[in-house]
Amino acid sequence: MNWITNYVRPRINSIFSRRDVPENLWTKCDECGTMLFHRELKDNLNVCTNCGHHMAISPRDRFAALFDGGIFSEVAVPEPVADPLHFRDQKKYPERLKAAQKATGEKEAMLVAEGEIDRTPIVAAAQDFSFMAGSMGMYVGNAIIAAAERAVTLKRPLVLFSAAGGARMQEGILSLMQMPRTTVAVQMVKEAGLPYIVVLTHPTTGGVTASYAMLGDVQIAEPNALICFAGPRVIEQTIREKLPEGFQRAEYLLDHGMLDRVTPRKDIKADLVTILRMLLQQPPAVKGELPAPEAAVTTPAPASAAKADGPA
Structure with missing residues (x-):
């Protein structure tokens, strides 16, 4: 058994390749104390999945x-x-x-x-x-x-x-x-x-x-x-x-x-x-999945453009 190959080298590699874990991955619920994963919490609109507490x-x-x-x-x-x-x-x-x-x-x-x-x-x-x-x-x-x-x-x-x-x-x-x-x-x-x-x-x-x-x-x-x-x-x-x-x-x-x-x-x-x-x-409103709207219209269309075709 090679002590340098099997122990020292993996140990050195683990030290230099260690990634810093972000501190904001988990949020503690103020009401029940449950630790909530940030993606799960965001998907639930910042509402605790355990007790239903509404966070900001x-x-x-x-x-x-x-x-x-x-x-x-x-x-x-x-x-x-x-x-x-x-x-x-x-x-x-x-x-x-x-x-x-x-x-x-x-x-x-x-x-x-x-x-x-x-x-x-x-x-x-x-x-x-x-x-x-x-x-x-x-x-x-x-x-x-x-x-x-x-x-x-x-x-x-x-x-x-x-x-x-x-x-x-x-x-x-x-x-x-x-x-x-x-x-x-x-x-x-x-x-x-x-x-x-x-x-x-x-x-x-x-x-x-x-x-x-x-x-x-x-x-x-x-x-x-x-x-x-x-x-x-x-x-x-x-x-x-x-x-x-x-x-x-x-x-x-x-x-x-x-x-x-x-x-x-x-x-x-x-x-x-x-x-x-x-x-x-x-x-x-119609229930079900609706397509996303296109660019928001912030000004009304001109009267001439909005005129519908009349009967012949």
Whole structure:
């Protein structure tokens, strides 16, 4: 037996050929502690395959699963004034923005897009809780106004996915001003006779709940989502009483008439299609596999091109 050939050489080869294993291959469920493989978790829309716990999902991943073929077009959002108050706590506000942009790869806390779900054209907006807790600042206000204006222009329903810790403190009173601004934008959609559907995800709190998140024609929530203005801990400390079990969670609000339904993430698309087509007085969507739509059309065709051939 050759000790160098049979032991030393394989040992050296194993050391130099060892591959570094990425650290993000597994995710631990916050609810049940199960370790979930990243591909399996992504295929299940960031919902635990063991206990059904709904984890956070980015707006882009949500839209990729929502729109037909994962195809959507982003809607441009006007840029607000950067750091209007020159706010600084432990860091300067621009530094916090840059850190959040680097961590998420997104410009801000809300993404606005247009596309089709089961051949039903919509405009959608979604908040990203991983971007400074999805806090509502001037950009988020501009995004909702841009989404509402686009929906009215294209005569499409507006669907909004909320996830926020409330108003953005770095913008002070300017962030609170987004509450009436977004309320007016929602009213503009309703006056145009278009549906406005809100899907509340975990968590939706503060000024977001007190404005556009609770103004939907139909209110849908994901399971066990925290939906409130002031959190349960603050309320308990104020009234000095123990709150009921499940207080301010989606199922509790459904039982008390604050929501229309609680729907698992994988079923939200089907629910939205059914509700939207009913509100638009359209026939039910065709079930089964649909081909992916071609490039999204963002402007109506000219009247001359749309004219059909008349009878001879």
